[in-house]
Amino acid sequence: MTATLETTVLSTVDTAVELAGVRKVFGHGGSAVVALDGVDLKVKPGEFVCLLGASGCGKSTLLNIVAGLDAATSGQLQLNTSRPAVMFQEPALMPWLTAARNVELALRFAGVGRLARKRRALELLELVRLGDVADKRPHELSGGMRQRVALARALASTTVSADGAPALLLMDEPFAALDAITRDVLQSELLRVWETTNTAIIFVTHDVREAVRLGQRVVLLSSRPGRVVREWDVRDSSDEVLDEINTHLREVISGHAS
Template identity: 55%
Template structure:
């Protein structure tokens, strides 16, 4: 078996809790906040892995650790066998909010990251056109963000992350703010881009259908502190590429039900935690 592209090795992350006014008056110190505890997960090169879990379980924290935006309190995060110590050009990130520069065109936004790493002007323009075409935006290169729909803006954000050719694409609920029809269209587009580029993708979602449709494996996290409860391997076979919607297949329904079963108790537990926190 080949070495994993990404390895979370007994990863824990604890944040110091803010001291509330009521606690301060009573002279009590707030307890530390443990977001993740002992996360073990290997992701193979070229694999599309989806993370799901109840709100507050640490999904985005895991992505921040992988992106090098923060450090684990315990354990290690490895990419190609090397510890992650900070951001790097080998990892590109797409967030739910597009974060496009409003004064730049679609092409200019894609070129922005390439400028930062010193890519020559002519090559920047060629790569921007190539990746805008890859995400289906031929003819929209000179449009500004306000002239594009939400789905188009997210396509620009994806093209921007792909343009400097990262090995790993990190996606934090990138379609969460879109309407259902646009979201389904971009899901299909993302699968096509992934199959063409062979990138390793780590994708966060709250949607079970989205997780099963996109992921080769779906890692279900527990309620806080987040741990990997189970990893579901999804094998839709021809259903993933057939003209018919794979969501209508019995295989899809079975995987969806399995992920829902794993999540159900964790969501209930997370809601109890929230109620108890409010009551304190």
């Protein structure tokens, strides 16, 4: 008998998202690949969680399952959030639209009226410090600015739900393609926006320093098949915690390569 993923909506607000025993298998028979195997993870409303792991351990697959872009083979996913928004490495902006119109797009798809979505788009561009480039098109913006427009658009997606449901933002290495200085600036901007909006964030990265700087909690996945093997509270992190995470990540990567 094939198990299926159960998705329910929680009646309380103490948990934004919870995965229990989530398993993902690609393919069938002898060619099947187990990407995730028994993943348990809980994220509270407003919590910033960073996922670490070796390449190919299933971090992006896990994010896709939470986002509803892919289905798990078995396990349980519980959501008590607005529709999850996703940010990837590439901004994926519509090149023929202005920054403001790109942000509006998420609101338009959600059925928000024209005046309301124009107002909200400008508010979100102001939030990411881009209010003065609302009428610029993507090719007129730097890489960092384009990612900030993408962040504003993602935040627009998280705010279209009624009933005051907690917001959830899923970020798949959004700063990996940027230079070090721009990445540092955007990390600071993301923290400021997160503190302002109280949005729950699941952030995938391969950079331990980025994970410790941004997250309240760092979660380490094993090599394939991915499962949660360690967690650290990094709100008051030290060099010792950073070294410990690095050591365990190296062990996971070594196991993945062997």
